[in-house]
Amino acid sequence: MEITNPLLLTVILINFFTLGSARLGACIRIVALQGALLALLPLAVHGFSLHSLVLFSGALLFKGVFIPLLLLRAIREVRIRREVEPVIGFVPTLILGVLMTAGAFLFADFLPLAVEHLDSLFVPTALATMFSGFLLLITRRKAITQVLGYLMLENGIFIFGVLLSEALPLMVEGGVLLDLLVGVFVMGIVMNQINREFSSINTESLTALKE
Amino acid sequence: MLEFIIIFPLVVAVISLLIPNYQTRSWLLPVSGGLHFLCSVWLAVEQRPLRGIWLGLDALSTLVLVVTSLLFFGCALYAVGYLDIRRDRGNKIMVPCLLIFLSAMTLAIAARHLGMMWMAVEATTISSAPLIYYNRNKLSIEATWKYLLICSVGIALAMLGLLFVAYAALGSGSPASLQLDELLQMAGSLSKPWLHGGFVFLLVGFGTKMGLAPLHSWKPDAYGEAPGLVGALLAGGLTSVAFLAILRGVQLMSAAGDGAMARQALLGMGLLSLCLAAIFMVRQPDIKRLLAYSSVEHMGLLAIGVGIGGLATFGAMLHLINNALTKGSLFLAAGNIQRAYSSKRLTEVRGVISALPVSGSLFLAGFLAITGSPPFGPFMSEFTILRGIFANHHLLVGLFVLLFLALVFIGMGSTVLAATQGKAEAKTSGFRDRLLLCISPTVFILLVLVLGVYIPEPLQQALQNAAALLEVQP
Incomplete structure (x- = not known):
């Protein structure tokens, strides 16, 4: 399809924006936009069913x-605006992100894809987005990031x-989305408690438990 | 009936929110647990395999269902006594979360659609997070955060693995599906690279949840900070459920003719778990973290058993029961000890047997059982696994396992003996052994003792059926 x-x-550009931005509110909004754009994909691929x-x-x-509303409320309650001092600076993270995206495209070429997916951007984009998510998980200190x-x-x-929608009946897709929502809700509560106990949501303060 | 035991805990969870009386709310737990257990046993005894599209029970899931249900019943009974002495923390969150947790575990066990199983496993993560945070202090919040984030990311990878498995069908021209029976049927025509990739991600994802090394980093923290009864449920119940999820992957790989590869991966992770657990158990000063590493060790043994195959698979099935019941008993006893001393560290915990005769003896007996001393059940199952290893001529693996088991015995023994023997200092709080807090761990350890001496014929048959499911050749 033309639109996909x-x-x-x-979606890939949004990955880069999130990797390079320090403003949490903007990051949450842009990830929300990413989610909304992804919502269009099933329609674009499978038509109106x-x-x-x-x-x-x-x-x-x-x-x-x-989910974005939950997160925006969370940063309002704990009164933080910016991600300062990431573990790796913003520019190096961006460069890593670019390398990983390029790697995702190269890697997808080697995958034994079904004929109908050979020329589409689906698989490399999925991989690149996952890698960016991992990068964000590893390189940031704030619980919210x-x-x-x-x-x-x-x-x-x-x-x-989206490529496999016949394997995922609605009941399962719905359950997965619900799990995600409740999961983020619980994470939001825990974040609030972290802030109350440690007066910050830097996960660096969570280091008491170790051998 | 199967639908009933998934839905009624949810209904009771809602009811529990409406009940104003504290004790009544606590008692909802053992009542639901008892009902759940009765229904599970009835389902198991009825013995006709239930094969729905969505829900069903085969020999493997029946085994896990009965074990988990029994464990929950015991922990629920304990919870009444525990919540009674923790009125400062309340039970308004604990009771509904435990019930939702029960429902999610049952759904994960009974699901025949792998996507549904995934959804239920993620629901167990979410519903158990508030349970780990029960004590509401800095340490428990750190443990909760690690648990929630690491397990959620792990489970997300398992989802990717499932999608890979579904994608494997696309090349063969058949429609993609995640229904287990359909997948098993067309396993031969699945595209190999995608299936292999899918299995690896499944193993990593559900392995995180099960706590196989090197993905176990959340385990000592979560088990250490959670209340004893939650630790018991996680170590005995949830790990078995995650193991079942991995076994589904093994079933698939075996059906596709790649069982050997899946077994090697399991064997490798199992040995690594055993090794790392043994190292961290030596001179471990915290009794609950000690139990957490012991859990990593026994997950490793389960993986090794299935990894070797044959007789060892049978041993692993038996070990799943023994591990769940013994860990249940140990964590509940450790919970009592922690209540009495207001600490779980060896610096304060001394002379438990003289201060708490019942809990202390249970803890000591549980230690002997879990390290594989005769005549307890784990001795039998570990011995069976070892026999399987040597019968399959894996001499080196067998020697490694024996070495690490010995190391675990010494490491765990030095901590447990130091905690239980000797004289208690006078400063213990007013906590004493009481009936509700001692009956479940006692029953668990007695059952383990019985299993070590005598395995009833129906159970033997059930274990063989479960093991046979994993031995299917294409």
Whole structure:
């Protein structure tokens, strides 16, 4: 389909934006946009069926609206705006992100893909988004950015899942999205408690438990 | 019936929110646990395999269901006594979360659709996070955060593995599916690279949840900071559920003719788990972290048993029961000890047997059982696994396992003996052994003792059936 390639390219650009930005509010909003764009994919690939319409609205509501609102409320409550001092600086993270994306495209060429997916951007984008999510998880200190990394990882898996929608009945897709929403909700509560106990949500303060 | 035991705990969870009385709310747990256990046993005894598209029970899942249900029942009974002395922390979150946890575990066990199983396993992570945070202090929040993030990311990778498995069908021209029976049927025509990749991600994802080394980093923290009864449920129940998820992957690989590769991967991770656990158990000053590493060790043994195959698989099935019950008993006893001393570190915990005769003896007996001393059940199952290893001519593996088991015995023994023997200092709190807090661990350890001496014929048959499912050749 014509529309999927620009969509997937935008998704990759959003990965870069998130890797390079320090402003948490902007990061949350842009990851929300990524989720909303992904919601369009089932429609673009499978056309207007009940399955893709439900998946579209579910993903749009959960990934594009509810989860970002939860996270925005969380950063308002703990009063933080910026991710300062990431473990690796923003520019090196960006460079790593570019390398990983290039790697994802090269790697996807070697995969034994089904004939209909040979020239599409789906698999490399899914891999690149997952890698970016991992990078975010590893290189940031704030609990909230780690949650964003987890969300991005899930987004990458969602892209891959669009190719396999016949294997994932609505009940399962719905359950997966619900798990994600409740998971982020619980993470938000835990984040709030971290802030109350340690007066910051830097996960560096979580180092008392070790051998 | 199967639907019933998944749904009714959820209904009771909602009811528990509406009940104002503290004790009544606590008692909902053992009542639900008892009902769940009765239904599970009934389902197991009825013995016709249930094969739905969504839900079903085969020999493997029946085994895990009964064990998990029994463990939950025991822990629920303990919970009444425990919550009674923790009125400062309340039970408004604990009771519904435990019930949702039970429901999610049952769904994960009974699911025949792998996507549904995944969803249920993720639900167990979410519903158990508030349980680990029960004590509401800095340490427990750190443990909860690590648990939540590491397990969620791990489970996300398992989802990727599932998608790979589904993608494996695309090349063969058949429609993609994640329904277990359909997958097993068309296993021969699945695209190999995708299936192999999928299995690796499944192993990494559910292995994180099960706590196989090197993916176990959350385990000592979570088990150490969670209340004893939650530790018991995680170490005995949830790990078995995650193991079942991995076994589904092994089934698939065997059906596709690549069982040997899956077994090698399991064997490697099992040996690594055993090795790392043994190292960290030596001079471990914290009794609950000690139990957590012991759990890593026994997950390793389960993986090794299935990895070797044949007789050892049978041993692993038996070990799954023994491990769940013994760990249940140990964690509940450790919970009592922690209550009495307000500490779980060896610097304070001394002379437990003189201060708490029942809990102390249980802890000591549990230690002897879990390290494989006769006449307890784990001796039988570990011996069977070892016999399987040597019968298959894996001499080196057998020697390694024996070496690490000996190391674990010495390491665990020095901590447990130091904690239980000697004289208690006078400063212990007013906590004494009481019936509700001692009956479940006692019953568990007695069952383990019985299993070490005598395995009833129906159980023997059930174990063989479960092991046979994993031995299927294409």
